[in-house]
Amino acid sequence: MGIVTAADLARAPFFGGMGHGGLSRLATAARFAGFPAGRRLFAEDDPAERFWLVRDGSVAVDLHVAGHGSVVVETLGPDSVLGWSWLFPPHRWRSGGVACTPVRAVEFDGRLVRTLCAVDPSLGHELTRRFAELVVQRLEAARARLADPSRAETPERGTRLGTKVPNGDQHRPRG
Numbered sequence: 001m002g003i004v005t006a007a008d009l010a011r012a013p014f015f016g017g018m019g020h021g022g023l024s025r026l027a028t029a030a031r032f033a034g035f036p037a038g039r040r041l042f043a044e045d046d047p048a049e050r051f052w053l054v055r056d057g058s059v060a061v062d063l064h065v066a067g068h069g070s071v072v073v074e075t076l077g078p079d080s081v082l083g084w085s086w087l088f089p090p091h092r093w094r095s096g097g098v099a100c101t102p103v104r105a106v107e108f109d110g111r112l113v114r115t116l117c118a119v120d121p122s123l124g125h126e127l128t129r130r131f132a133e134l135v136v137q138r139l140e141a142a143r144a145r146l147a148d149p150s151r152a153e154t155p156e157r158g159t160r161l162g163t164k165v166p167n168g169d170q171h172r173p174r175g
Contacts, residue, residue: 004030004106012053012106014081014130022123025116026108033107041097042083048093049110051083057103062096070096073142084131086110 006023009015009030015023033052035041042048044064052059058077062070073095076082085093087110117124 013079029109029112030106033105035099035103037099037101039099042093044093044096046093048085048091051086051108051110052105054078054080054082055104057101059097059103060100081134084135087131
């Protein structure tokens with residue numbers, strides 16, 4: 001798989017237009033990773049220390065709903081950025097994520113990226129702006145799906161809003 005480079009990151013739409021210096025610094029906090037279908041990448045309320053750029057495969061983002069267990073709220077595929085809780089205090093996952101299919105991704109060490117942002121405030125500003133835009137886009141999409149059930153995800157576009165997490169979910173019961 002090799003070492004993640006600035007050129008690898010530049011190919012991702014999320015990082016489009018970001019300068020080479022910032023991408024090079026981010027690459028030092030990244031590694032290639034793979035996950036089998038059914039693997040839980042993160043669980044709601046656990047410490048958030050990583051985020052991913054999905055290269056291949058899909059990941060179901062879920063929430064624990066009392067009386068219903070883990071419910072899928074969104075499915076993310078190639079070129080999607082997965083995870084933003086690492087950036088915003090209290091640095092705990094606000095949702096969970098489980099691989100629906102085998103996943104290949106670039107995995108970032110969120111703690112190291114936060115340090116890089118502290119050392120280089122322009123990088124910190126740029127990443128915070130990009131992640132804030134991502135959060136707003138995802139909230140608007142969720143709102144649209146909830147307001148108009150005909151816009152809910154379908155098997156062709158992803159997992160339907162409100163479905164149970166695929167088999168293989170290793171979510172720990174909350175007590």
